Amino acid sequence: MSAEIRHEMVALLPRLRAFGRSLTRNSADADDLVQLTCEKALGALSSFTPGTRLDSWLFRIMRNLWIDQHRKARSTVTVDDAAIAETLVGDDGRTITEARMELGAVGDAMADLPEEQRTVLMLVCVEGMRYREVAEMLDVPIGTVMSRLARARSAIAAALEGEPLPATVDVER
């Protein structure tokens, strides 16, 4: 039982890393968060209901961990998110804006969204979850999922439309 779940968790690691990345915005913090999530999950296997979705369970654990961490961090740092993302330098010397470089214009636009919107965006667009599943996972009404998602999608679309296309001449000057 436990061995099977571990096996499944390994297979889910790439998706957990991507979700972690959407929360933390840099790869080192994301992997720390994924590891914490796995450790917490393995320590609480008895609370997992067999037959339900392991991925949703892990995503929920990860999000709760991140929110807890973030809350603590915010109580000691008073700068807003965007300023932190612009100025802080990671332990490995690379700037936190690494996430933006790697995820391109989408990552750039996502970094400016509140966590609630980033999460529904990931769960629906990357994970392919149904609105109803996301609502159950986050324990919010489906209308809340839809309004967060629509705002996030509009922001992403606007950011992409504002981006100059590579290898084409800018005719709008």
Added chain:
Amino acid sequence: MTEMKVTDEMLMAYADGELDGAEKDTVARLAATDPLIAARIARFARSRQAVKEAFAPIHAQPVPPALVAAVLGSGGEKPAQDNRILRWLVPVAATLVVVAGVGGYFAGMMGSATGDGGFMAAATGTVVTDALAMTPSGTEVSVSSAGYAVTASATGTYQTDGGVCRIYEASSDGQFLRGITCTGGEGWSVPVATLEQAGETYRPASEAGLYALDAFLDGVGAGGDIGDAAEQDMIARGWQ
């Protein structure tokens, strides 16, 4: 219904395939007659696709060995010393990249994402695992997989909690991979593989990397090698 005001959320839900019945018909009708509505739907479809594509490279990245070890290696179910028994020696100078993935998704994505992904995808593809499934440990097979001439051989076969797993080695043109291929009776997957990179890119392998493959076998409850006779028997029965 046709006169109702359509909200962004309805159009998004339509683009996401979340509407049905009267609402879906209404939006479909509006989209067919009003180019602005159709454009708003297309915009939602584009944003979904863009987000999905932005994260695809992260899905395809090799998972750090420490993470795999964190999931597999810290089990409380087996005696601790089991986690430290290496079933084979991993050269200390090798750079290990542990990749975890599922079937075709993994094999299909790796090629475009990392420099050595092409070989890794080739060496973990079904052409290789299917050829190994017909071959006893210690015997080499040569196949053409995803454009690579891959030579592979299994080095051991283990009964696990979830089926049978085999450690195998694969090489092609100076590139070398060790992996674990497992079956529950229907098809083979490669849940973990380590890639050794030749040349000037040597870095010290992390301890977690050294133990990751072995920890995987411990994690799935593998015992000792089942032996030649039992293996031959399983090959004959198609691993059922």
